[in-house]
Amino acid sequence: MSEKKIPYKIYLEESEMPKEWYNVRADMKNKPAPLLNPGTKQPMTLEELSGVFCTELAKQELDDSTAYIPIPDEIRDFYKMYRPSPLVRAYCLEKKLDTPAKIYYKFEGNNTSGSHKLNSAIAQAYYAKKQGLKGVTTETGAGQWGTALSMACSYFDLDCKVYMVKVSYEQKPFRREVMRTYGASVTPSPSMTTQVGRKILEQHPGTTGSLGCAISEAVEVAVSSEGYRYVLGSVLNQVLLHQSVIGLETKKALDKYEIVPDIIIGCAGGGSNLGGLISPFMGEKLRGEKDYRIIAVEPASCPSFTRGKYAYDFCDTGMVCPLAKMYTLGSDFIPSPNHAGGLRYHGMSSTLSQLYDDGLMEAVSVEQTSIFRAAEQFARVEGILPAPESSHAIRVAIDEALKCKETGEEKTIVFGLTGTGYFDMVAYEKFHNGEMSDYIPTDEELAASLAKLPTV
Amino acid sequence: MSEKKIPYKIYLEESEMPKEWYNVRADMKNKPAPLLNPGTKQPMTLEELSGVFCTELAKQELDDSTAYIPIPDEIRDFYKMYRPSPLVRAYCLEKKLDTPAKIYYKFEGNNTSGSHKLNSAIAQAYYAKKQGLKGVTTETGAGQWGTALSMACSYFDLDCKVYMVKVSYEQKPFRREVMRTYGASVTPSPSMTTQVGRKILEQHPGTTGSLGCAISEAVEVAVSSEGYRYVLGSVLNQVLLHQSVIGLETKKALDKYEIVPDIIIGCAGGGSNLGGLISPFMGEKLRGEKDYRIIAVEPASCPSFTRGKYAYDFCDTGMVCPLAKMYTLGSDFIPSPNHAGGLRYHGMSSTLSQLYDDGLMEAVSVEQTSIFRAAEQFARVEGILPAPESSHAIRVAIDEALKCKETGEEKTIVFGLTGTGYFDMVAYEKFHNGEMSDYIPTDEELAASLAKLPTV
Numbered sequence: 001m002s003e004k005k006i007p008y009k010i011y012l013e014e015s016e017m018p019k020e021w022y023n024v025r026a027d028m029k030n031k032p033a034p035l036l037n038p039g040t041k042q043p044m045t046l047e048e049l050s051g052v053f054c055t056e057l058a059k060q061e062l063d064d065s066t067a068y069i070p071i072p073d074e075i076r077d078f079y080k081m082y083r084p085s086p087l088v089r090a091y092c093l094e095k096k097l098d099t100p101a102k103i104y105y106k107f108e109g110n111n112t113s114g115s116h117k118l119n120s121a122i123a124q125a126y127y128a129k130k131q132g133l134k135g136v137t138t139e140t141g142a143g144q145w146g147t148a149l150s151m152a153c154s155y156f157d158l159d160c161k162v163y164m165v166k167v168s169y170e171q172k173p174f175r176r177e178v179m180r181t182y183g184a185s186v187t188p189s190p191s192m193t194t195q196v197g198r199k200i201l202e203q204h205p206g207t208t209g210s211l212g213c214a215i216s217e218a219v220e221v222a223v224s225s226e227g228y229r230y231v232l233g234s235v236l237n238q239v240l241l242h243q244s245v246i247g248l249e250t251k252k253a254l255d256k257y258e259i260v261p262d263i264i265i266g267c268a269g270g271g272s273n274l275g276g277l278i279s280p281f282m283g284e285k286l287r288g289e290k291d292y293r294i295i296a297v298e299p300a301s302c303p304s305f306t307r308g309k310y311a312y313d314f315c316d317t318g319m320v321c322p323l324a325k326m327y328t329l330g331s332d333f334i335p336s337p338n339h340a341g342g343l344r345y346h347g348m349s350s351t352l353s354q355l356y357d358d359g360l361m362e363a364v365s366v367e368q369t370s371i372f373r374a375a376e377q378f379a380r381v382e383g384i385l386p387a388p389e390s391s392h393a394i395r396v397a398i399d400e401a402l403k404c405k406e407t408g409e410e411k412t413i414v415f416g417l418t419g420t421g422y423f424d425m426v427a428y429e430k431f432h433n434g435e436m437s438d439y440i441p442t443d444e445e446l447a448a449s450l451a452k453l454p455t456v
Numbered sequence: 457m458s459e460k461k462i463p464y465k466i467y468l469e470e471s472e473m474p475k476e477w478y479n480v481r482a483d484m485k486n487k488p489a490p491l492l493n494p495g496t497k498q499p500m501t502l503e504e505l506s507g508v509f510c511t512e513l514a515k516q517e518l519d520d521s522t523a524y525i526p527i528p529d530e531i532r533d534f535y536k537m538y539r540p541s542p543l544v545r546a547y548c549l550e551k552k553l554d555t556p557a558k559i560y561y562k563f564e565g566n567n568t569s570g571s572h573k574l575n576s577a578i579a580q581a582y583y584a585k586k587q588g589l590k591g592v593t594t595e596t597g598a599g600q601w602g603t604a605l606s607m608a609c610s611y612f613d614l615d616c617k618v619y620m621v622k623v624s625y626e627q628k629p630f631r632r633e634v635m636r637t638y639g640a641s642v643t644p645s646p647s648m649t650t651q652v653g654r655k656i657l658e659q660h661p662g663t664t665g666s667l668g669c670a671i672s673e674a675v676e677v678a679v680s681s682e683g684y685r686y687v688l689g690s691v692l693n694q695v696l697l698h699q700s701v702i703g704l705e706t707k708k709a710l711d712k713y714e715i716v717p718d719i720i721i722g723c724a725g726g727g728s729n730l731g732g733l734i735s736p737f738m739g740e741k742l743r744g745e746k747d748y749r750i751i752a753v754e755p756a757s758c759p760s761f762t763r764g765k766y767a768y769d770f771c772d773t774g775m776v777c778p779l780a781k782m783y784t785l786g787s788d789f790i791p792s793p794n795h796a797g798g799l800r801y802h803g804m805s806s807t808l809s810q811l812y813d814d815g816l817m818e819a820v821s822v823e824q825t826s827i828f829r830a831a832e833q834f835a836r837v838e839g840i841l842p843a844p845e846s847s848h849a850i851r852v853a854i855d856e857a858l859k860c861k862e863t864g865e866e867k868t869i870v871f872g873l874t875g876t877g878y879f880d881m882v883a884y885e886k887f888h889n890g891e892m893s894d895y896i897p898t899d900e901e902l903a904a905s906l907a908k909l910p911t912v
Contacts, residue, residue, distance in 0.1 A: 008470065081464055177885045178881065380638060385637060
């Protein structure tokens, strides 16, 4: 098909939307290492996992052999309200960069949660409802996940208890109000509502909280409340499974126009977006059908892939969650106050960690001010004001396109634009005022937190 | 076509996007009254208008006979980045209301400006660039229009000077930062940069500004700076022309599925959205081809249609702009601090005023808390967090759908969802906390401001 016919935005028909999620683990020779019980150090059983997660989600977490899992109609109906998301040809960015590269981005920000997080939130809420639960608990940092879950729970009429890191609760009142609009209860963490919260407040009365602490509170409430389970927006295998809808739509849209990408780029915090975006492409790679360059982009301030260690570690700072084998900076690692809140996690999805360890993908880390320069450049020509998280992928897509300009190669670059930055204007303001700094942890700092990895 | 086949979101193909705007004035027997020179009280000539507006836009302002005006390719290319916008079937809302009515909404919020304003901003920026201007000036209240214009100017590399009502500048720093991201200069109004600003600051040192004052400053800068013109985001005929893209897409999407609306509903401040949405339908009505109920919804706190007078009035409080014949509350009228900033204008589009006066449309006013109840109900089932302005249309759409539930009628309702409320969370917070009040001006207050209408 001639290039002229490719529209600015490729939309699939509703009938072309995926009817099944794709489970990349089924095609992996080296399976991701299992979650371990933190007490026994033995693989978590379905029964153990079902105490924390909904049973169906626990099954999905453990299932590394079923390649395609049907998307229930109720979830597909919800998807239809904001999906398919467009695959956009970045004609204006290409022109601005004067590059022969062809750049596409899958834009997941056109929904009220502002990001791709809704894809898994609605699935997790659905299974909770189906199990007859009263509600779910979770934590949120910057607030994208909390917002997405609030929307999903509101749709299925489930109670939603969000523990929001106190500093975000105070500094991001707008996200909090979006969650309240959807009927969620939002509690600043640490709080007096849990044992772990009270303990932390006793030890550190002035603390503004952390994601790790909020996780511990949300888990405690879930396991101690009748009819509640805990849900998580990233890292887990089940989340990557749900997020495969991003990659499946992307692949179908590309196939429609016979476009074959050379490079696929995604930002990586816990791995939900990247894992979802790349899954069908990685599947082809694993099955030896095609080859692609796949690049994970992470903040230089929280470089789990590029400077972390592949080892079992705690998923939370409270050490109540199972152990996961992953690229990690140590559960003790406190990233500097980077503005890409969604990428400030010490570990990385076990699935992606295994794929990276097997040499099936690359990783690169980038600094904050360079991210915001890319974000602003992108916004001015493509219209969309990107989230700081998403802008990590934009940065590397631009860098790769500029390399093509040097070499004259007409590479096709696809990247994931996970969300919008409407609730990140404080960060943009700092950038505009020249008040933003870069921070890279020293080798000593990393060594110190990695020294505390648990022995398995 | 059977109803089952109607998807949640009807998207047009890029090739189906309008190639011409539709100028409803061409089909009006009673043309809207001309703008008058405030000094001579004579109709403004093209030459006079061209001192304030770009020449091509001045021509569009005066043209009440050409039905279809081609959309330049450069503007269509920009439209392709965020248009066509979806026409959404509100299946979930219908189910929640348990109504036999079929509800559709045209959603204009999926772009960074967050509203339909971008449709005219890009057109106005294009003509300014084509005329070889250096830049444009404008005012903004809540910030949607300023954001849209900043995006448009950034795309065409035009300078953009925005006078932002001081109280909004201070209370809505995020909107300001979005504009700065797109390279606009944003000045709190009143400011020391203009004569009119200095005069007002001298008389009222503590003033937090008003839209009327910001207009006066922006116009002063435009007419006194080499290579600058003034642009406006609503009220004007040219703006309604550009916004006809909303209605044309809506009509085409409905026609594709052989859907004929019974009722068309839009919120009305200056009239840009309503005028654009209804234009092709009103055209059919004017030509006697079809009939539709068309309802304008305005805030009870600023009820120009329902309680104003159809008369010539000043468009700004500084009285430097031309006089327009319109439904007005008097240019002196200060609406209460309603949260739908985009609807707080004392007058109404001359075109819509004439159509309303001719009995071709209805108008209804609604109170603030009732708006936010509708907004929250809509958000919880349809996912989208609506702007307070847009929620006026939601309120009446819900009310009409509930009437259908009473009568059993299967009416088809179409309304305009002009934008998202991501920058309106302070208002939502007040609503959640029960701190929001309603305010309706007294007859005495209205009589006082209407007593000051100019004599023509």
